[in-house]
Amino acid sequence: MPKGILRNIAIRGIACAVPKTVVKTSESNGLFGEESVSKFVKMTGVEQRHVASEKQTASDLAFVAAQDLIKHLEWDINSIDGLIFVTQSPDYIAPATACVLHGRLGLKKDCIAFDVNLGCSGFVYGIYIAGSLMQTGDTKRILFLGGDTSTKGISPLDKSAAMLFGDSGFATALEHDEASQIPYCYYTDGTGYKSIITPAGACRTPKGSHERREFGEGVLRSDYDLYMNGAEVFDFTITEVPNMLKSFMAEHNISHNDYDLFAPHQANVFMLKHIAKKAKISLDKLGVSMDRYGNTSVTSIPITICDAYGGKEQGIKKVLAPGFGIGLSWGTNYFDVLAENCLPIIETDDYFEDGGIVVD
């Protein structure tokens, strides 16, 4: 049962990067109507989001975050034993983007590197995967990276998704530490795989229709665009997440006075407040970054932490961070992090110029 305490692993630092281009939600007034857009903003909280250029990928954003974090922590590049990249926006169908990042960062060859395909729950899952790799004590330092350019896989004519998602990448530095422990729990309900899905473009449906068809007012989508059943996801989340938090906190004797920051996946501010209320979490401790960055998928937990602490605070902070969504997949972690090692969010337009199509 994936519930318990992960020992021997500490989070040393977190960095995040977003593209420089900001798109205001109100820019969609002409397309979806002002009233509709302001209702959307009122519910989701998204006032604006950062959007990547055509050439910039999730790995480019994670790369910049990783460089910043390695430099800040003064980690010797040869001391890094592993690289995990969590994304649903890989650079290529193959190879794994983690290998591309390994090369770009100049990591040593005796290093494990692989991708994990998860979205909203990806940050909490990555902590467990990295922690598991460290259990033998031979792997001491892992760069746990991730990112998504969700905006590239969404129809701009789908009002249910077009204004919600932002692009971003993150880097987390994890280190073997016998004095540290991270409580965790993880869940999956694969019967809900259709609730959030990009149906075409991979092996099940390699050739779908590129034509955008209408699915209700203001919702035009092709088979290559992300589909999200908002009502199903909302119902799932407000049922499962508060229950998970209540039992997790009881199991690990975590009281509401113990944690400094509640940093949930940034799905929808109305939903986050509802979850907090049900789980008896004070709204004062609720971290919100999606008003300025949107739903940033796998980065939404680290970006909320960096937004709260980056360049602002010092000292050890205790963070309660549940992730939930696409899969359906959910889980939570409770960990310590040094506020001064949660870096201010970087804005960058950099991309990997050698990453284009190979014509050998």
Next chain:
Amino acid sequence: MNVQTKLDLLEDMLELEQGSLEMTCKLESLESWDSLAAISLIALVDEHFEKRLTGAMIKEFKTVQDIIDFME
């Protein structure tokens, strides 16, 4: 909870004037009955009635009466 209180909750949720909603009112005729309203309704019945409402169940609702009947 009496029917009037339930109607008040719905009117508040749909940002309609008090007393403007009738039981026979068809949901599709309401301009503010959309995908965001569906999400608000899921939260509303969870909070006030501790009942779970799925997307599929919402699709079956045709009139205000159908929602009121669910609110128990």
